[in-house]
Amino acid sequence: MTSAIDRTPLRARLGVRAVVIVGLLWTLVPLVWMVASSFKSDVDVTAAEPEFLFQPTLENYRSLFTGANNLGPYIWHSVLASGISSVLAVAIGALAGYGLAGTRMRAKKHVAFWIISTRMAPIAVVVLPLFLLFRGANLIDSIPGLILAYLTFNLPFAIWLMSAFFAEVPPSVEESALVAGCTRWQAFWHVVLPLTKSGLVTTFVLCLVFSWNDYAFALVFSGPHSQTLPIAADQLVTQTGIDWGQLTAIGTIVVLPMIVAGLAVRRWLVTGLTLGAVTGE
Known part of the structure; x- marks a missing residue:
C-alpha cells in the first residue's frame, strides 16, 4: 500500500x-x-x-558571580518566583479546569472564552491596577508580590489548558470510580488526575517558561530585594555602553535551564500539546 x-x-x-x-x-x-x-x-x-x-x-x-555583580540572588529570586507561581497555577488550574470541563451549563464555552480572554489583555493594561493593589498591600519589591503577579498572568491560561485535558477523559472513567465507592474527591485525585499527567507537565512547563522569562512584571513590581535574571541583564545596558560578554553570559544562563527542562519532559510535552489541541471543547 x-x-x-x-x-x-x-x-x-x-x-x-x-x-x-x-x-x-x-x-x-x-x-x-x-x-x-x-x-x-x-x-x-x-x-x-x-x-x-x-x-x-x-x-x-x-x-557575574564575584564582587558587586553577584548573580546568585537574582537566580534565587527567579527560581522562587517562577517555580512557586507555576506550581500554584497548575494546582488551581487543575481544580478549576476539572470543574469547567465537567459542568453541563449551557454557557460553558462562553465562560472558558472569558477566562482565557483575561490572558489576552496587554500587560500595560494589567500593570497599573496591580501596582496600586500591591502598593496598598505592601507587596512591592517582594517575592510574594512577584508570585501573585505571575499567577494572575498564568492562571487563566492554566485553567483553559487543563479544562481541555480533562475534557479528553471519558466521563465513564469517573462514573466507574464513583460506582466503585469513591467519593468525588477520591475519583478526581486517584483516577482522573493521573490520566492528565501529560497535561499537568505541559501546563507547568509553559507557565514556568512564561514566568522565568518575564521582564515587564519584574521591572514594575521588583526591587533590590526581589529582582530577577531579566532585570540583571537589563542593568548591563548603560549609557556608557553594553558589556556584550556578560550580557551573552546572562542570556545563556537564562535560556539553557528552560531548554534543559523542555528536553527533559519533551515526551509529556508533545503528548500534552497534541491532546490539548485536538479537543473539541
Missing part, C-alpha cells in the same frame, strides 16, 4: 524540508552565537569581524 508520504510530490517534500531547515537555522544560529560569545574575551566579542576560532574563557561568568 502506498503511503501518503510516497504520494506527496517530490517538490512539495523538498519545500517542506527547506522550510524546516530555515526555521531551525533561524532559531539555532542566534542561540549558538550567544553561547559562543559568552565564552569570548571582550576583544573577541567586539571584533569588527566575527571570530570563529578563539580562545575560550570563563571570565564573563566569573565576573
Whole structure:
C-alpha cells in the first residue's frame, strides 16, 4: 500500500524540508552565537569581524558571580518566583479546569472564552491596577508580590489548558470510580488526575517558561530585594555602553535551564500539546 508520504510530490517534500531547515537555522544560529560569545574575551566579542576560532574563557561568568555583580540572588529570586507561581497555577488550574470541563451549563464555552480572554489583555493594561493593589498591600519589591503577579498572568491560561485535558477523559472513567465507592474527591485525585499527567507537565512547563522569562512584571513590581535574571541583564545596558560578554553570559544562563527542562519532559510535552489541541471543547 502506498503511503501518503510516497504520494506527496517530490517538490512539495523538498519545500517542506527547506522550510524546516530555515526555521531551525533561524532559531539555532542566534542561540549558538550567544553561547559562543559568552565564552569570548571582550576583544573577541567586539571584533569588527566575527571570530570563529578563539580562545575560550570563563571570565564573563566569573565576573557575574564575584564582587558587586553577584548573580546568585537574582537566580534565587527567579527560581522562587517562577517555580512557586507555576506550581500554584497548575494546582488551581487543575481544580478549576476539572470543574469547567465537567459542568453541563449551557454557557460553558462562553465562560472558558472569558477566562482565557483575561490572558489576552496587554500587560500595560494589567500593570497599573496591580501596582496600586500591591502598593496598598505592601507587596512591592517582594517575592510574594512577584508570585501573585505571575499567577494572575498564568492562571487563566492554566485553567483553559487543563479544562481541555480533562475534557479528553471519558466521563465513564469517573462514573466507574464513583460506582466503585469513591467519593468525588477520591475519583478526581486517584483516577482522573493521573490520566492528565501529560497535561499537568505541559501546563507547568509553559507557565514556568512564561514566568522565568518575564521582564515587564519584574521591572514594575521588583526591587533590590526581589529582582530577577531579566532585570540583571537589563542593568548591563548603560549609557556608557553594553558589556556584550556578560550580557551573552546572562542570556545563556537564562535560556539553557528552560531548554534543559523542555528536553527533559519533551515526551509529556508533545503528548500534552497534541491532546490539548485536538479537543473539541
